Amino acid sequence: MSMPGVKALVFDVFGSVVDWRTSIARAAAPFLARHGSSVEPAEFADAWRARYQPAMQAVREGRRPFVRLDVLHRENLDDALRRFGIDPAGIPGHELDQLNRAWHELDPWPDAVEGLTRLKQRFVVAPLSNGNVSMMVDIAKRAGLPWDAILGAEVARAYKPMPEAYLRTADILGLEPGEVCMCAAHNEDLAAARACGLKTAFFARPTEHGPAQATDLHAEHDWDVIADDLVDLARRLDA
Amino acid sequence: MSMPGVKALVFDVFGSVVDWRTSIARAAAPFLARHGSSVEPAEFADAWRARYQPAMQAVREGRRPFVRLDVLHRENLDDALRRFGIDPAGIPGHELDQLNRAWHELDPWPDAVEGLTRLKQRFVVAPLSNGNVSMMVDIAKRAGLPWDAILGAEVARAYKPMPEAYLRTADILGLEPGEVCMCAAHNEDLAAARACGLKTAFFARPTEHGPAQATDLHAEHDWDVIADDLVDLARRLDA
Known part of the structure; x- marks a missing residue:
């Protein structure tokens, strides 16, 4: 051909x-354990990723200016944590930033x-x-x-x-x-x-x-x- | 260190x-010979390159919108040819485009x-x-x-x-x-x-x-x- x-x-x-799913689950596992969550890491990865298309949609429709995916992932992380009863406001920012970096690995x-x-x-x-x-x-x-x-x-x-x-x-x-x-x-x-x-x-x-x-x-x-x-x-x- | x-x-x-100078001169040599020019290929390369900063300056100063360098090089090629008495209007466009591609090689x-x-x-x-x-x-x-x-x-x-x-x-x-x-x-x-x-x-x-x-x-x-x-x-x- x-x-x-x-x-x-x-x-x-x-x-x-x-x-991405296996990689994000691997990175999330120690984070979730550290914060006393019993959610399955792969389920957490799915929940984080589920916010991906809606977040971009706001940019596509012009409701917000273009921002890079790192920024959307970081916002979506907060949402995903709340979904499983973890308050991101109670976690140091650098720890959340580090988990967000999992998308780079x-x-x-x-x-x-x-x-x-x-x-x-x-x-x-x-x-x-x-x-x-x-x-x-x-x-x-x-x-x-x-x-x-x-x-x-x-x-x-x-x-x-x-x-x-x-x-x-x-x-x-x-x-x-x-x-x-x-x-x-x-x-x-x-x-x-x-x-x-x-x-x-x-x-x-x-x-x-x-x-x-x-x-x-x-x-x-x-x-x-x-x-x-x-x-x-x-x-x-x-x- | x-x-x-x-x-x-x-x-x-x-x-x-x-x-760039040796490479452009090498590409220009057969072109110049074909069009009966006796200019030194390296001199031609210098003349072409001399139009590089002024062309970008129009973009830097906002006198024209951003255009990529391929476009500026192509315009500058016409100018450089005229400088040596070659009328670019008398040369097929694809031949000029091909010479312009020398900057990709x-x-x-x-x-x-x-x-x-x-x-x-x-x-x-x-x-x-x-x-x-x-x-x-x-x-x-x-x-x-x-x-x-x-x-x-x-x-x-x-x-x-x-x-x-x-x-x-x-x-x-x-x-x-x-x-x-x-x-x-x-x-x-x-x-x-x-x-x-x-x-x-x-x-x-x-x-x-x-x-x-x-x-x-x-x-x-x-x-x-x-x-x-x-x-x-x-x-x-x-x-």
Whole structure:
């Protein structure tokens, strides 16, 4: 399989390249124990992440100016703690900031480094994540993700799935939308990218949301490429 | 020598990391010959580059909105051609566009890849260039420059030496200005960075402007680090 004319692959990161749920649960576990909470760390991770889309929606709708995801995560942390009966006002700010940094230390899925390293030989590879630049840099350095550039919501000043996030990213790369392929484990992300004229590549991450995951288990449209993971994507793109 | 607290090194690129003059002269030579010009390719490169600062100045002063350097280079190419009696209107646009792409194919100085590769082990390394993102990506991929991120004027929406170029770059990295070190072969760049609170590292590139270079042959202030080149900078920073 090939995608003629495609010069850059841009990637969703949370869930697609890194396993945020396991990583956040791991970081939250000692914090929760220290504060006497019996909530399951993975359940806490889910609750924290559940506030992700609503928080960005306020920015997308112009109800607040663009702020980077680190800021939204920090606000969402307070909300998630309250949800489980922990008052964030009773916890030192530096301790909350440190837990918020867990989003900078997410583990890659096992195939991510090899897949991206191979894909980088043939394509420009960059994140097109809603995560901010320093978050993506820290994740990449720790995990060894060999990005050519760090793009995404902060550089485009728009959160996915706003068209600006995709179109400005292609423009910054000096490419037409059809010369860029959005690669993600989320059908909605790909649908928004396709609507902007980007090519699309899907690979499922069936345990992103844990063992009972019910969404994004399969490609729901005829994406340009459908792969098993990033190593398989490299194989399918002759990289 | 060490720079306590510094977490990221950001680099000037044109002249500091890559040898633009030799590279542009090499690309211009067949073009000039094809169009019957007897101008020395290096002289043409100098004339093209001489229009660089004035073109950015219009953006810095708000006389025109921010446009990426690719656009300014293309305009400056027309001006430089006219200077040597070549009418750009008589040349197919794709041929001029192709020559303009020469700025995406600049050779690194011999120490650049080794130096940056070593520095990357201890620091976040990124360009803070007035060049645009796709130019920096193309240069890096061709030359093997191992940047952690591509930052600079296009991401900051401000051309150096405007303070916003330095301050927004530090902010995007999630760092205080004093946690970022500007690394350059140009004293003026470092002076502007220091005025914003960044740390500074100088290394001379005495042939950037050819054998008769008269500027930036030495460090003109007490920069935080003064090195011979990027390998020496790595050594001095224990990287």
